[in-house]
Amino acid sequence: MKERMLIRLNNLLVKVFFIVFVITISGSANSEEKKIEFIKNNWSFEGIFGTFNRASLQRGYQVYQEVCSGCHSIQHLSYRNLAEKGGPEFTLDKVKSIAAQFEILDGPNDDGEMFTRPRRLSDKFANPYPNVQAATAANGGAYPPDMSVLVKARKGEWNYIYSLLLGYEEVSAGYELDDGVYYNKYMPGNKIMMSQPLFEGAVEYADGTQATETQMAKDVTTFLTWAAEPHLEARHKMGFKVFIFLIILLTLVYFSKQKVWSRLDSKENSDQKDETFDKVERAVTEYEGEDPKTFK
Amino acid sequence: MSEEKYVPKSKLARWFDSRLPLLSLSHHLTEYPTPKNLNYWWTFGGILTFFLIAQIVTGIILAMHYVANTDLAFDSIEHIMRNVNYGWLIRYAHANGSSMFFLAVYIHIFRGLYYGSHKPPREMIWITGLIIYLLMMSTAFMGYTLPWGQMSFWAATVVSNLFGAIPLVGENITAWLWGGYSLGNPTLNRFYSLHYFFPFLIFALVVLHIWALHVPGNNNPMGIDVKKNRNETMSFHPYMVMKDLLAMLVFILIFLGFVFYAPNFLGHPDNYIPANPLVTPAHIVPEWYLLPFYAILRAIPSKLGGVIFMFASIFILVLLPWLDTSKVRSAVFRPLYKKFFWVLVVMVILLAYLGAKPPEGIYVILARIATAYYFIHFLIILPLLGRYEKTSPLPTSISDPVLDKPNIVDKFKKTAGKYEGENVDTFK
Amino acid sequence: MSKKIHSKRRSFLFTATYTIGAVGLGATIWPLVDQMNPDSSVKSLSTTEVNVGNIEPGKTLTVLWRGKPIFIRRRTKKEIDEAAKVDLKDLIDPEKDSDRTKNPEWLVMIGVCTHLGCVPLGGKGEYKAWFCPCHGSHYDTSGRIRKGPAPKNLEIPKYEFVDNNTIKIG
Secondary structure (H helix, E strand, O other): OHHHHHHHHHHHHHHHHHHHHHHHHHHHHOOOOOOOOOOOOOOOOOOOOOOOOHHHHHHHHHHHHHHHOOOOOOOOOEHHHHOOOOOOOOOHHHHHHHHHOOEEEEOOOOOOOOEEEEOOOOOEOOOOOOOHHHHHHHOOOOOOOOOOOHHHHOOOHHHHHHHHHOOEOOOOOOOOOOOOOEEEOOOOOOEEOOOOOOOOOOOOOOOOOOOOHHHHHHHHHHHHHHHHOOOHHHHHHHHHHHHHHHHHHHHHHHHHHHHHHHHHHOHHHHHHHHHHHHHHHHHHHOOOOOOOOOOO | OOOOOOOOOOHHHHHHHHHOOHHHHHHHHHHOEEEOOOOHHHHHHHHHHHHHHHHHHHHHHHHOOOOOOOOOHHHHHHHHHHOOOOHHHHHHHHHHHHHHHHHHHHHHHHHHHHHOOOOOOOHHHHHHHHHHHHHHHHHHHHHHHOOOEHHHHHHHHHHHHHHHHOOOOHHHHHHHHHOOOOOOHHHHHHHHHHHHHHHHHHHHHHHHHHHHHHOOOOOOOOOOOOOOOOOOEEEHHHHHHHHHHHHHHHHHHHHHHHHHHOOOOOOOHHHHOEOOOOOOOOOOOOOHHHHHHHHHHHHOOOHHHHHHHHHHHHHHHHOHHHHOOOOOOOHHHOHHHHHHHHHHHHHHHHHHHHHOOOOOHHHHHHHHHHHHHHHHHHHHHHHHHHHHOOOOOOOOOOOOOOOOHHHHHHHHHHHHHOOOOOOOOOOO | OOOOOOOHHHHHHHHHHHHHHHHHHHHHHHHHHHOOOOOHHHHOOOOEEEEOOOOOOOEEEEEEEOOEEEEEEEOOHHHHHHHHHOOHHHOOOOOOHHHHOOOOOEEEEEOOOOOOOOOOEEEEOOOOEEEEOOOOEEEOOOOOEEEOOOOOOOOOOOEEEEEOOEEEEO
8 A cells, every 4th residue: 555655655756757757858958047158169189089289379379479478378389389289289389489588586696686688488478567466457357368378267168268269249339348348259247357359360371371250269278278278189199009908808708708707608507507407407307296286 | 605716826826825715706796797687787896996087186185286285276177287297187187077977876875775775684784885975075076175266165064063063062173173263274284184185085985885796686677586596597707897887978978068068067166266264255055065064054944953964864774774674686577666666866956956045935845855755765655665665576596587487487377378279299 | 615627718817817917007006106307397306507608717616517516627737737646546436537527627517525525625635625524535536536435526417518618418
């Protein structure tokens, strides 16, 4: 009796579930956050075999240097990274000359004084501001985030960065924007304190590529993705080797396991089965009772 | 554990083993009789052991390069990712390994719930397991604070603020935890120390967990007691060793899939932003494996209530062997319990989903329903089922119907009864 | 006890599995070991360029390289002659002065005593060159060990003149 109640309870729950499930799914579809589709592009580094396009990285560095670095630091990068494998792969001499354009405070010397010297390969990238507070004050109270891992720090990663750079739009009449605030389609909340950074021809590419907005956005996004994940190519390469290896090992272990377990069908075990079978057969055929149909 | 005493072959081995019985222990472990009918859900213990060791090894290595200071922590991890040889690999392995550890532990726990592995005489295995689970959650929580990202800082702030809900002593406890008036350097340092320490506690408890297991022996999918003979058991080595190895490799394949191709998928982008005590992220969420408890915490309208219910949801599991009163262990023979079990699984997954959603509107209502159901399942449904469920008839042994005599005779009788042929002596 | 029946066919499979497994284990262990090797930020500091244009004859500049002191001495004619005149038979660690310098005016050495690692003091000792106060080793104007427990001459690092005023060490 009580069991039937439990059965009914369970059936009720299953029905409730279905309703709950439907509500939840439709709930999240109509939820506050409208799903914004990012601007599509093909990224050479996506996918399990993804690699960076060297030329794009070099152009992207140029965009960072000439447009972004005025406000945005990228403090976890060192100049030597520009020459290392897996990145823009500039020549060592080129990187030395890039680094030497920037100064760094060093010391104290033997006289106890601090001094400035040109940056070296081993030095980190120069910061536009001495500290976070200076950067915030110089930019209307909004700190231009450091770009070292910016791509990983945003939902949507490189697609978000790319879309944001190209996402500045005119506002409709009546939409209030304070001074120094701009409308961006992809910024959460739509209000961003960075003015549109990329305009056609803002940079004259060293390799002669035409510097359209989309080209610059793509290049700098590629550069920033590399900056956030400098070992991406090594990771993909190693991953491939690891997977091939694991599949081979898995196959070998699988067959080894089968071989080991096949010992259970050994003579010992089948002898035991035969023994039991014989005993049953004897019990049935030696039956002396009345009812051969049911053996009672 | 009825085994003949192991006598090593060589004199040196006998001298050693009689003083420190490591060889006897090794013999016990290799010969340990394991039920023949275990399915692949039983391989997760081995998988968990692998991940415990992997986390300890990668963790100790990361500790060689990590700096536990609020000004340097984030930078030290970037140093590991960029400069340390294979640092990116070790870091991603440790972060994703933590997720895999919890995935395996949830499967392991639900396996226990389904097959009745928590029932007498295995209550201590269940309880040591729960202590391990609690330590795992503490370790993971503290570990997540160490990068000192936005999510590290704010998730830790939220959780440590919970202790403030305790009446009278709450504020003092929170300040004691923090070592200050808010989450700061003292907190980071002590979390680092404890995060390094707890896994060794876990290791010790795992030893106790396995020891407690070896007293009654493994449960099995039928849930019935197994005779420790050749018919019904097999030696752990090489059969279960090979099976566990195979299962481990498959799981490692999934693990490395994340490490090499989606290393940040299970994490949160906000943790790549250095911690800022002045800016709170839009949505504070813990790592996915803590989401069900987060959902329960926020479902209850009162702060203290939320804390109580959250801890109760784990404590109730300790009482499980006494709440689940059914004499039948395995859900294989409990058709009604089986259905309620799957309802529970869906409810827990629902809670996890809701834990990641903002606590508004329909999500709050659903979270309350799911929380209520969770407690109803353990406190009301299980005891009722134990009393009133009509369970299926249990087989007499795990080898039934293949080898067990009484039932096979019954089957033969049935077949023989239908025999219409001539030769009643031989049934040919 | 289960009998281990190893037929030739079976054991090939197991051997192959063990071998591949061992390779995998080795490949897994290597990164765990290599991570302790010098990382790329340390390796980038493995060379240092030093401006020596301001050093006058008879003066020594000490710079830090890979965490160790480097003595860069601009020797006087007297010191160079003294060093060249020494008979190799009198040396504990025989080495010609001309083998220890690229330009005899410039002596570039690692300022770490070859005995137990203390930093020798300049302008001291019986040879008025370097003297290690820890256990009393005396080095001459070529940095060679002359008296005391040190077994070898002060080590010459890899270096080159990038131009007349700059030495690159390492």
